[in-house]
Amino acid sequence: MKQTLTIIIGLLAALGLLNAAEGDKEGKPVKKAVVFYGESLLFQSIDHLSDEHIQHYYDSLKQLPEPPKQLMDQIDLFLSVKTMTQLEIALMMDSLFEKGGNNYALINQINLFISQNDFNEQQPDEFEYTRNTYDYPADLFYNSWNTQKPHPYSPKLCQDDTTTRLKLAGGGLGEMVMPVDKIVVTSLFGYRWERFHRGVDLDLQVWDTVRTMFSGKVRYVGYYGGYGRTVVVRHHNGLETLYAHLHRFKVKVGDDVDAGQLIALGGSSGHSTGSHLHFECRFKGVALNPSQLINFKTGELIDDQVTLKKNKWGYTAIPDGVEYYTVKKGDYLYKIADMYGTTCTQLCEANGIKRNSPLRIGQKIRIL
Helix, strand or coil: CHHHHHHHHHHHHHHCCCCCCCECCCCCECCCCCCCCCCCCCCCCCCCCCHHHHHHHHHHHHCCCCCCHHHHHHHHHHHHHHHCCHHHHHHHHHHHHHHCHHHHHHHHHHHHHHHCCCHHHHCCCCCHHHHCCCCCCCHHHHCCCCCCCCCCCCHHHCCCCCEEEEECCCCCCCCCCCCCCCCCEEECCEEECCEEECCEEEECCCCCEEECCCCEEEEEEEEEHHHEEEEEEEECCCEEEEEEEEEEECCCCCCEECCCCEEEEECCCCCCCCCEEEEEEEECCEEECHHHCEECCCCEECCCEEEEEECCCCEEEEECCCEEEECCCCCCHHHHHHHCCCCHHHHHHHHCCCCCCCCCCCCEEEEC
């Protein structure tokens, strides 16, 4: 485990995803370390590795009576690295580590390539969209502005998504502010009472202040079925947040709001058994687990930047700097907790799940 962690840290540092030192105390440049897993590489010689040389090697393999398909596939993948973003390389390397042994030569070759190239100058700003001026916030993602429904988006809007990077705070976006003063979670995201609960419930009293979490523009204000009185705010980072079971509105559609601004007073409208705030985070209409973005114990974001990975059921939100475990066949919560030296209780709190919550193959479990 420690060896694998060292390799990943070396990779992230080479990519510039960790704050690696640019010089020593005297200001002299420091060479980036290259961390290898074993000694094997895809190519015997690491000099003059131009695309032309690699293609010539690939063609010679193709002419063999029994071409080594796995090696040729790995060469194809190595060539594609030059067109990838930092995020795409990091995610690809993560999947290669998961697959294991036969990929270590490729992993080493990519790691060496990364150390010899300056990706910081080659890659565009992945959060440039947050500074562009559109008619409406994050219009690049949506191309629509529906003020009649809280959830107006077709599944087609996200059907081609794979991974999306979102900046949640800082860099001109401002900071995150919790929607209520006292943070008491009374119901988590996920299945409850044989129905899927697409947000978290936060305790409050009627007339308590409800604030918008991020800056943005109010897209919906109205009474909507079981949600009762509801406000939806679209934010500049592409998220939309929903606030339901309200008592009084304090904003109208089209209002620009700053993070922490009063938007409503709490209540118990709609299908509610008592006063509370039903709070949702959505991206392209798909509900995210707020516990994957927010530490509800501290009232802070887990990280200012997050990767949304599309899966069969929606998106998994992976904050930067957080380790995730992918559930495999035969896994159960205690087994995963024991693997990482933690407890079931801590895993449940970190992932917004219960001890008896069913685990799905491919599900991402955040490790503390």
